[in-house]
Amino acid sequence: MQFNSQTTIENVVEKSFTVDDVPGVLWAPAAPCEPTPLVLMGHPGGLHKRAPGLVARATRLVSSFGFRVAAIDAPGHGERQRSASDSAWVDRMQRARRAGEHLGAIVSEFNASIAERAVPEWRATLDALEALDEVDSGRPVGYSGMTLATEIGFRLAAADERIGALGLGAAFASDALEDVARRVAAPVLYLLPWDDQEIDRDSGLALFDAIGAPDKVLHVFPGPHERVPSFEADDAARFLARHLMPEVESGQSM
């Protein structure tokens, strides 16, 4: 793990790093403090590790709860080169969108492919992060993200027992993803948009139903997946804190 640069904004320090050529960011309290639990944060498809919404949620997890938060670019996203086969997939999506076709199946297949590649990268990143003195490596780790990041989160949690709570939502569901969700034992808060042209309600409800964890909650909000109400981000932050920092959560406000 190599740290490259560092900036501090409003009591949160942001450090750029790479692990095996995968670029990432770690947000942490700027003031010296005890080692704290980690939250991994995924970005939606087409975005990257410093998307403004992601940065806003990450810095609030740091400043309101004291988490350390990390994000990496998914394969073919952000600072990473897009492969020829990923480019072909993006072209297919764009053609389908122009033709007014339903995108669900294409996006779901593409996301599954990216997620399969992202899981070992996240696990290597987590190994590196847990080796840092500032991270409380004995504690369960949170994971948060929507759409593509949800596909990755389910697969990561099914593969890695260190993931102890997940805030997910708006996946492009599939039978394959339901099978993965069945193997997830860590608590999940799942966000479902109620009026989305590309993510239908029934597939979202079936995916929630499939989640293996006995401790799971579904939050449904009106509108499309691009407009998640800010209170839902607050709820997800509290959900992670309740499971990962029970000693802190009750005394914190968002």
Place this chain on the structure above:
Amino acid sequence: MQFNSQTTIENVVEKSFTVDDVPGVLWAPAAPCEPTPLVLMGHPGGLHKRAPGLVARATRLVSSFGFRVAAIDAPGHGERQRSASDSAWVDRMQRARRAGEHLGAIVSEFNASIAERAVPEWRATLDALEALDEVDSGRPVGYSGMTLATEIGFRLAAADERIGALGLGAAFASDALEDVARRVAAPVLYLLPWDDQEIDRDSGLALFDAIGAPDKVLHVFPGPHERVPSFEADDAARFLARHLMPEVESGQSM
């Protein structure tokens, strides 16, 4: 409105009252303070205005957010005599339960009948409460409750514009109740148990979908309606505070 008795427990004063022979309770901060918004709280079928869960939630709304909270006994509940026709309904329910029959239709019909009688009682109680100096009568009023109280809450909100936010859930849904829900314009947080023998998922989702308010949220939790997780009660309290006391909510923790 006649006040009968008063006790104070941990900074919350509890005052018994009657309005037109309907017995009620008002919980308020014990310390002198400015007039505050009201939350009306309904009890589930078979319980009453001082059911322990209701009292716990009411006193937390007072102590965490500074609301004043009122509850009344529904017709045939608590201190109120059950009519011969209500008794016949209860007998039918008990026979159906012993016979292992599905209770939904009977309960839904019974709850609708109670709710129709409860709405004018709540409106008279609200008139009386708003005449009190301690109540900020210019502000929208909250309403909170599950099962029977949800049937009452939808009908009250459809009939009375003073209701400005509702925390509801686990209704025994029906086409008639969906029609009422369509006329509710105030924000609703709706709680749906995911594994209930008597309240099926699809009817709950259809009821949520019917709610007329553009600002509505659905929270689904595993298990039956009798075991609402405590964090869901916290979420409902925050939802009411966000809509009724936006100046306070962000600074409060639960």
